Amino acid sequence: MKHKAMRLLMAVAAFAAAMAALPARAVEISFYYPIAVSGPLTKIIEGMVADFEKANPGITVKPIYSGNYGETLAKALTANKSGQPPQVAVLVASDALTVIDEDAVAPMENFVKTADDKAWLDGFFPALMMNGRYEGKTYGVPFQRSTQVMYWNKAAFKEAGLDPNRPPANWDELVEYGKKLTVKDASGKVTRWGLIIPSGVTSHWFLQGFTTQNRAKLTNDSGTETYLNTPEAIEALQFWVDLSRKYQVMQPGIIDTGAAPNEFIDGRAAIMFHSTGNLTNVKNNAKFDFGVAMLPERKQRGSATGGGSIYIFKKSTPEQLDASFKFVKWMTSAEQAARWSIGTGYVAGRQDAWNLPVMKKYAQDFPPAAVALQQLPYCAPEFSTHDGPRTTKALEDAIDASITGTKTPAKALADAQAEATRILRSYKR
């Protein structure tokens, strides 16, 4: 018996020693990323991740495609609630308040230690940091940010007798050009609409183009109040509704957001408002010459910023948190931001990315890429409040009702304002 116990003890001791002598396993972090625009984005992400792992041998990154922005948020928060969140995720910039309220994400200030880190955090465009800041801290840094831009079909312009190099500059010209560009066949059926502006998912973002141009502020800075039915906001929504119902330059009813780029590429609409993130897709697939410009102005130029920022989730080990910060810094560094921007059309979020020779050349050879950058000074942050998905739904229901003619914009926005006020009641201090 004694021998048996002795041998068992020695075996355990040897095993423990062997385990201790093993080299430390690589830190593994998982990375949820959404795809919200058309194009082969998965390949680019996987290339970027592979390069990061080469430069950082102790870290393994698992990139996981997680659907669109809504699905990614749902997946990330579900995982967070079950105790196993991803370490890093790209979420839409306006979801910051939602993940902060769920106590899921860590502010970047927790990780910024060296002067180099501070220079990195300060290097982003202020316009793109608006949605990610809360109570003085920064929770999400720009990764795939965008603004709305106006794409126009130069061949269609020539056909309609318009100058192909001069896009509409303001709301009145937009209607005028739209009427000239709308083409009907012999039976009166429209074969090409003048405009296409999506009103499906994320319709609030497209409304914000009009409201920013009309100087209507929709929320306060702390996300506790909304101002949805000011006269300026109602005017903005009324103009959008009039485009299809009064001026008949756009297809009536709800227009699917994902289907809109194909409608433009296939020539069934001559002017498209959409994210600059579709730029590379349009460039690769449109068989006609096209131009990209800032949205037409009213009282001013304007759009909402959009797209995704990259967040670090709290519930990780200290090694994972360090690795996550390294990964985030790398993915948003000037070189990677330039690479991502050239591959997709999203706006590189920092000035030093645009200063790189490769970006300068790209902007020179392909001016449309710089339009979103030029529009940034006129941009407003994306609609974001506490309990954001709920208030956004109230606003989008109002947009739906107005565009389909079920309610007038004034009534629809008044109802949305009442609903949003009710939702935000418990957040006002």
Add this chain to the structure above:
Amino acid sequence: MTDRSSDDVQSPWVGWALFLPAAAFLAAFTYYPAIATLIESLFSNAKAGRAARFVGLDNYAAMIDDPIFWNALANNAWFALGTIPASIGLAIGMALLVNRALPGRALVRMSYFAPTILAMVAVANIWLFIFAPQIGLLNMATAWLGLAPHNWLGQPSTALASVTAVAIWKEAGFFMIFYLAALQNMPANLAEAAAIEGASRWYYFWKVTFPLLMPTTLFVLVNAVVNAFRLVDHIIVMTKGGPDNASMLLLYYIYEVGFKYWDTSYAAAMSMVLLAILGAVAIGQFLILDRRTHYR
């Protein structure tokens, strides 16, 4: 001393042991979640920095005040009214059609059954194309008939009808299989006797075939009712409940409230309502219809 062999008497432990795996599954995936949901619906929503507290029927009161909930319930009632009779009727019709010798019968049966093997998400994407405003097949057909194009999914007046059509298309083939099997099990002498007596086809169907199909109809009816509340995959792909909640169904609203707004206690309250509706319908069906069903 007589040896009491345990092989003579069936030990009760064997019975319990065989029952245990199924019981464990039922308890873990059906009874426990139902009770946990009921309990969660009586608490407020837990958020970071604010633990859940007992609020009794507050969530149910909020539910009664919520216009979108009533909208979803009404839409679901219309959806059920649209899908149940139509898919069952269509299934009986298709089964009767392919029951007799028909040239190309196997091909027809296969094409009727094809929607069943497709995933609902794939079906929804196919129908997205059919309903597309400018290039969609449906608008091409109506244009050929001389009617104006219509944005089927993008107008509140037709959104619910469109998603109902998709559900009917998906379900009818599945129910047809059960009816086909039942029809083929019907004794041939019944048809011969009816022919001798000079009964018309419709009379024969309504007085002989349909009553004998009642067990199948009961089974199919239960399935159809469950599907009327369960099928929301195509809503997720096609309309997301829009425009302006015109195609919002109860289960999809529960999903939105629970996983988009993270108001899990309110979602739990609505889940209890859904559970109560389905439970009441199931009890009603089995009590009322079972009495009138002739099982052979």
